[in-house]
Every structure is written in C-alpha cells, then in structure tokens.
Amino acid sequence: MTDQLWAVLAVVLVVLAGGTAALTAGVRRRRPPALPDEQPAAPVATADAPVDTLPPDVDDTDVVVEEPSAVEAERPAPVAGRMVRLRERLSRSGAIGRSLLSILSRESLTEEDWEEIEETLLLADVGIGPTTELMDRLRTRVQVLGTKDAASVREILREELLQLVDPAMDRSLRTTKGVGDDGEQHPATILVVGVNGTGKTTTVGKLARVLVAEDLEVVLGAADTFRAAAADQLQTWGERVGVTTVRSDREGADPAAVAFDAVQAGRTAGADVVLVDTAGRLQNKADLMGELGKIKRVISRQAPVSEVLLVLDATTGQNGLRQAQVFAEVVDVTGIVLTKLDGTAKGGIVVAVQRELGVPVKLVGLGEGADDLAPFVAEDFVEALLS
Ligand SMILES: Nc1nc2c(ncn2[C@@H]2O[C@H](COP(=O)(O)OP(=O)(O)OP(=O)(O)O)[C@@H](O)[C@H]2O)c(=O)[nH]1
Numbered sequence: 001m002t003d004q005l006w007a008v009l010a011v012v013l014v015v016l017a018g019g020t021a022a023l024t025a026g027v028r029r030r031r032p033p034a035l036p037d038e039q040p041a042a043p044v045a046t047a048d049a050p051v052d053t054l055p056p057d058v059d060d061t062d063v064v065v066e067e068p069s070a071v072e073a074e075r076p077a078p079v080a081g082r083m084v085r086l087r088e089r090l091s092r093s094g095a096i097g098r099s100l101l102s103i104l105s106r107e108s109l110t111e112e113d114w115e116e117i118e119e120t121l122l123l124a125d126v127g128i129g130p131t132t133e134l135m136d137r138l139r140t141r142v143q144v145l146g147t148k149d150a151a152s153v154r155e156i157l158r159e160e161l162l163q164l165v166d167p168a169m170d171r172s173l174r175t176t177k178g179v180g181d182d183g184e185q186h187p188a189t190i191l192v193v194g195v196n197g198t199g200k201t202t203t204v205g206k207l208a209r210v211l212v213a214e215d216l217e218v219v220l221g222a223a224d225t226f227r228a229a230a231a232d233q234l235q236t237w238g239e240r241v242g243v244t245t246v247r248s249d250r251e252g253a254d255p256a257a258v259a260f261d262a263v264q265a266g267r268t269a270g271a272d273v274v275l276v277d278t279a280g281r282l283q284n285k286a287d288l289m290g291e292l293g294k295i296k297r298v299i300s301r302q303a304p305v306s307e308v309l310l311v312l313d314a315t316t317g318q319n320g321l322r323q324a325q326v327f328a329e330v331v332d333v334t335g336i337v338l339t340k341l342d343g344t345a346k347g348g349i350v351v352a353v354q355r356e357l358g359v360p361v362k363l364v365g366l367g368e369g370a371d372d373l374a375p376f377v378a379e380d381f382v383e384a385l386l387s
Pocket residue numbers: 195196197198199200201202203224227230279338339340341342343364365366367368372
C-alpha cells in the first residue's frame with residue numbers, strides 16, 4: 001500500500017515538473033543592440049568601485065544571451081570516480097605501464113633491457129628529463145630489491161610513476177564565487193584557450209556538464225567567434241543541461257564583447273561559474289597575445305579571471321607541447337586539459353606537459369561522449385597504466 005502511495009506521489013511530482021518546464025519553455029532573451037546614443041559613458045575606475053562597462057575598443061553591438069529552452073534538462077553523470085569508470089579507455093596509454101612491468105620483471109636486467117625501458121618511455125612522450133630521472137630511480141631500487149617477486153616490482157613501478165605524475169599538485173578547479181571591492185558577489189570565471197581542433201569547444205561543453213553535475217550554476221560565453229558553428233555547438237551543449245549561452249551570430253564579432261557580456265550575464269543571474277570558450281588561433285603570437293590579453297582585461301572589469309585552462313590534444317605529442325609553450329607565454333595558464341587521451345599510446349605527455357609548464361593537468365578527455373571528461377587523479381591514472 002505504502003509503495004502505491006509513493007508511486008502516485010512520484011507521478012504527481014513528474015507531472016508538476018513537466019508543467020513548469022512547459023510554462024518556461026522557449027524563453028529566448030535576445031538583447032537588442034545598443035543605440036549609439038545609449039552607449040555607456042567612458043568607464044571611470046576608482047579603487048573600490050570596479051568598472052563594469054565596456055572599454056571603447058570593444059564592439060558590443062551583436063552579442064545575445066540565449067537562455068535554454070527549459071525542456072527536460074539532462075542530468076549529467078556523477079563526476080566522482082569518472083577516471084576509474086573510464087579506465088579501459090586508457091588501455092592504449094596503459095601499454096607503457098605494462099611494457100615497463102614486463103621488462104622490469106625479467107630475471108636480471110641487461111643494458112639492452114634498460115635501453116628498452118628508455119625507448120618505451122620516450123615513445124610514450126614522457127620526455128627526456130623525466131625518463132632519465134625515472135630510470136635512475138628504478139635502477140637503484142631494483143638493485144636494492146633482493147627477491148624480485150611480481151608484486152614488489154609492480155609496487156616500485158607504481159610508486160615511481162606516481163612520483164613522476166606528482167600527486168601533490170593542486171588539481172582542483174577554482175569554481176568558488178568571489179566578492180568584488182564593491183561588496184557584490186561575482187562568479188568564478190574560467191577562460192578556456194588552445195589551438196583549434198584540440199577539442200576546446202567540446203571540452204567547454206563537457207566541463208559545463210561536470211559543473212552542473214556538482215550543482216553549480218553555469219553560464220557559457222562563446223567567445224570563439226572565428227567559427228560561427230562553434231557558438232552553435234556550444235549553445236547545443238548548454239541547452240542539453242539547461243545552461244545559458246552568451247554568443248554573437250556574427251562571425252568575427254569581438255570575442256572580448258562576448259566574454260564581457262557572458263560574465264555580466266553570470267553576475268546578473270547569480271551564477272557560480274562563467275566558462276568562456278575562445279578561438280585562440282595560433283598564426284601569430286602577437287595577435288594571440290592581443291586577443292587573449294584583451295579578453296582577460298575586459299573580463300577582469302567585472303570579475304577576476306579565476307582560471308585559464310589550456311586544452312591540448314594528447315595525440316599531437318611534441319607538437320602539442322610546443323603549442324602549449326606559446327600559450328603559456330601569452331597568458332597565465334593555471335591548468336591543463338588533455339583531450340583524446342583515449343586514442344593514444346602517448347600518455348606520457350601528462351608528465352611532459354606538467355614539467356614543461358609547471359602547471360597541473362586538471363582534466364582529461366577520454367572519449368567523445370558527453371560525460372567523457374574526468375577530473376585527473378594521479379593515483380587512478382597510474383593504476384590504469386599498470387592494469
Ligand atoms: N576521442 C576523443 N575525441 C575528442 C575528445 N575531445 C574532443 N574530441 C573530438 O575532437 C573534435 C574537435 O573538437 P572541437 O571541440 O570542435 O575542437 P575545437 O578545439 O573547439 O575546435 P575549433 O572550434 O575549430 O577551435 C570533435 O570531433 C570532438 O568530438 C576526447 O577526449 N576524445
């Protein structure tokens with residue numbers, strides 16, 4: 001009987017929720033362009049009142065706020081334990097761990113065996129410095145080891161790989177709201193940068209899902225105005241989880257204007273996080289610096305940039321590393337997202353990129369599915385390499 005009552009109650013709740021969704025469905029707030037005489041006066045900055053109007057070099061005429069049609073927003077998969085759940089996706093990267101384990105387990109290790117170890121690490125893109133370091137430590141520890149049982153060899157390798165990946169790095173995302181000098185709350189702002197094709201827009205979409213799964217209110221800013229389809233793509237990601245996207249319909253619109261309006265929309269809505277996708281074309285370092293610098297500067301008028309995530313395609317190896325260096329020179333990168341780690345045997349790039357930039361890998365892309373983005377957990381990664 002009690003079961004039946006619960007069932008009836010559940011049906012009533014579903015119907016009510018559906019009704020509410022239907023009432024709000026189709027809301028689409030398109031802000032009309034400002035008329036010339038409505039342009040805000042030139043901003044005046046004071047120490048305790050941050051400017052929240054656009055600087056004169058930002059063209060804000062065609063930015064629109066696309067609210068999601070509130071039809072049945074999806075509930076993204078829980079975030080905790082994603083790396084463990086997606087462990088089999090790392091099977092190609094796992095080849096390094098398994099090869100190392102099998103070589104190290106040989107009865108007595110010859111110079112050829114050590115060369116094989118070196119080659120395995122270099123082929124997996126670990127990089128020369130970390131490879132030499134790991135080999136030195138393994139040589140010492142394997143020598144000291146009396147009996148070479150499989151469990152001890154595995155444990156030594158696990159510990160040493162873990163040290164290389166560095167479990168002490170702070171990999172948390174800065175998603176906490178802040179309070180400005182004016183006493184007003186502002187959202188955390190995350191700028192996502194990287195070369196086109198690395199999976200940037202997809203990552204912003206997936207990251208929105210990660211944050212929504214953690215019950216955070218998110219606004220998306222489609223500041224990749226270089227490619228009109230990128231804004232559509234982002235808006236679709238947002239719609240699916242009931243998140244507003246601020247965008248422009250005009251290809252080549254000022255990305256700083258979109259970023260500014262996205263943060264403003266986030267502030268107005270009391271959102272926790274504003275995620276800003278950028279184009280970040282790499283033809284020319286000065287242009288890149290100009291574009292990202294301007295976006296950062298303009299965002300900072302409303303809220304400090306909490307995090308700059310650099311998206312790197314793990315399959316591009318050394319080339320990807322060079323791109324990463326250029327980005328790190330033009331903007332303060334605070335975290336790395338390594339995408340397409342599911343499709344590569346070059347998992348050593350995790351170590352190499354952290355060493356090169358001194359910045360932690362915070363998230364990894366492990367597939368094309370909507371929830372195939374996982375917070376990077378060093379211990380889980382190393383376990384996956386050895387399983
Ligand atoms: N296998 C796999 N594919 C991925 C992953 N992340 C992104 N992709 C794919 O990579 C392709 C490029 O992704 P986009 O998000 O469009 O790349 P982008 O960097 O935004 O490119 P632009 O918008 O041109 O700057 C898409 O087909 C994605 O599905 C991942 O972790 N694994």
